[in-house]
Amino acid sequence: MENRDILVIGGGIAGLSAAAALSAHARVTVLEAEEQIGFHSSGRSATMVHYALGDRLVRALTFASRGFFEDAAGDFSDVPLGHRMPVLIHAREDEKAALDALEAEISVFAQLERLDANGVHSLCPLLKDDAVHGIADRNGTRLDPHALLQGNLRKLRGRGGTLITGARISSFERTGGVWSLTSDKGDRISAPIIVNAAGSWADEVAQLAGVAPLGLQPLRRTIITFDVPAGVQLDGLPFAKTVGDELYFAPESGRLFASPMDEVPSDPCDAQPDEYEVALAAHRMEERTLLKVDRIYSRWAGLRTFTPDRHPAAGFAADQEGFFWLAGQGGFGLQTSPAMAAIVESLITGTQWPVTDVAAEALSPGRFLRQPT
Ligand SMILES: Cc1cc2nc3c(=O)[nH]c(=O)nc-3n(C[C@H](O)[C@H](O)[C@H](O)COP(=O)(O)OP(=O)(O)OC[C@H]3O[C@@H](n4cnc5c(N)ncnc54)[C@H](O)[C@@H]3O)c2cc1C
Numbered sequence: 001m002e003n004r005d006i007l008v009i010g011g012g013i014a015g016l017s018a019a020a021a022l023s024a025h026a027r028v029t030v031l032e033a034e035e036q037i038g039f040h041s042s043g044r045s046a047t048m049v050h051y052a053l054g055d056r057l058v059r060a061l062t063f064a065s066r067g068f069f070e071d072a073a074g075d076f077s078d079v080p081l082g083h084r085m086p087v088l089i090h091a092r093e094d095e096k097a098a099l100d101a102l103e104a105e106i107s108v109f110a111q112l113e114r115l116d117a118n119g120v121h122s123l124c125p126l127l128k129d130d131a132v133h134g135i136a137d138r139n140g141t142r143l144d145p146h147a148l149l150q151g152n153l154r155k156l157r158g159r160g161g162t163l164i165t166g167a168r169i170s171s172f173e174r175t176g177g178v179w180s181l182t183s184d185k186g187d188r189i190s191a192p193i194i195v196n197a198a199g200s201w202a203d204e205v206a207q208l209a210g211v212a213p214l215g216l217q218p219l220r221r222t223i224i225t226f227d228v229p230a231g232v233q234l235d236g237l238p239f240a241k242t243v244g245d246e247l248y249f250a251p252e253s254g255r256l257f258a259s260p261m262d263e264v265p266s267d268p269c270d271a272q273p274d275e276y277e278v279a280l281a282a283h284r285m286e287e288r289t290l291l292k293v294d295r296i297y298s299r300w301a302g303l304r305t306f307t308p309d310r311h312p313a314a315g316f317a318a319d320q321e322g323f324f325w326l327a328g329q330g331g332f333g334l335q336t337s338p339a340m341a342a343i344v345e346s347l348i349t350g351t352q353w354p355v356t357d358v359a360a361e362a363l364s365p366g367r368f369l370r371q372p373t
Pocket of ligand 1: 009010011012013014015031032033034037038039040041042043044045046047048049167168169170197198199200201205221222223301302303304305327328329330331332333334335336
């Protein structure tokens with residue numbers, strides 16, 4: 001049996017970025033059930049960095065991560081981790097109060113421009129006339145998730161860490177302060193610490209290890225891409241989002257992508273798009289923009305997995321030694337991954353706490369333990 005210091009279960013962005021950070025201190029191995037990294041949520045996202053997601057805590061984690069996306073050096077990735085894409089949050093007259101409230105929350109973290117109807121339509125001419133208010137963040141970023149995943153893998157390997165794919169961990173044993181894990185193919189590996197970064201499966205993994213689940217809920221979200229009529233100018237279009245969680249769209253390789261921002265409860269699985277949400281995406285595009293969605297080019301779905309309070313969980317389990325939770329990255333797991341990896345590094349190895357705005361207790365998995373009655 002191979003012995004390591006830390007085993008990370010899950011080769012999505014959460015597991016790989018934490019493993020890369022931990023590998024500066026320890027012998028780390030990532031165990032991924034699928035044959036490739038990023039096969040589930042991390043490979044199916046809208047790949048944006050923006051502040052309209054989540055609440056103050058999520059924004060603080062996003063803010064703390066931004067510098068990494070901009071400054072990651074050539075030894076992390078040969079290609080940029082992302083490119084600038086302005087973010088436009090737009091509102092109808094009856095949605096103005098919601099936009100005002102969102103502007104107040106986001107302006108703590110980003111420089112926003114307030115737009116009137118002219119400003120909204122000059123940034124996004126595709127919107128219907130009833131989009132009369134807007135806020136724009138010209139510094140939005142569209143990430144390259146492949147570069148981000150590969151960069152973390154390269155960093156991990158450069159520090160002596162390893163990745164084993166096709167290794168679905170199905171059995172956990174703890175004896176003498178050491179975990180012994182067995183994959184469903186029979187591979188065995190051991191370490192004193194395991195990091196549960198199994199995304200939508202994190203509660204299932206915990207239960208296999210005899211740890212109480214957190215009450216994670218995977219929610220399915222759908223994206224379509226579609227052709228636009230000849231002559232529609234896509235260059236310079238923003239990531240455009242309704243102030244409520246109804247619709248977002250943005251340019252994507254000569255087409256547009258759009259999501260109806262659905263949140264359909266699901267079991268952990270290889271999520272597939274449902275016809276209803278695909279039709280809803282097209283319907284909302286036609287409701288909010290001047291376009292007709294005649295031909296859908298592609299569609300996919302992925303799971304966004306939330307804790308009960310929609311904040312991520314990072315910390316050792318109170319009910320089992322050597323079991324570290326890294327779960328509940330919801331719809332913000334890519335854009336918060338650098339800060340979350342630094343937090344995991346701090347909690348496990350004692351490096352300086354990296355995000356002064358966020359307290360460790362706010363992320364502690366212990367907050368979900370049932371109080372005795
Ligand atoms: C449609 C959509 C749009 C999104 N848009 C954005 C966005 O714009 N910005 C943003 O920041 N985030 C976005 N997200 C959210 C982001 O994708 C997730 O928060 C993030 O990918 C979660 O990463 P993860 O590593 O926790 O999960 P995953 O990527 O799912 O990785 C978990 C891995 O664990 C593995 N695993 C599970 N069980 C086991 C086991 N027993 N043994 C071994 N391996 C196991 C799985 O195979 C999986 O690969 C979006 C998500 C979706 C679906």
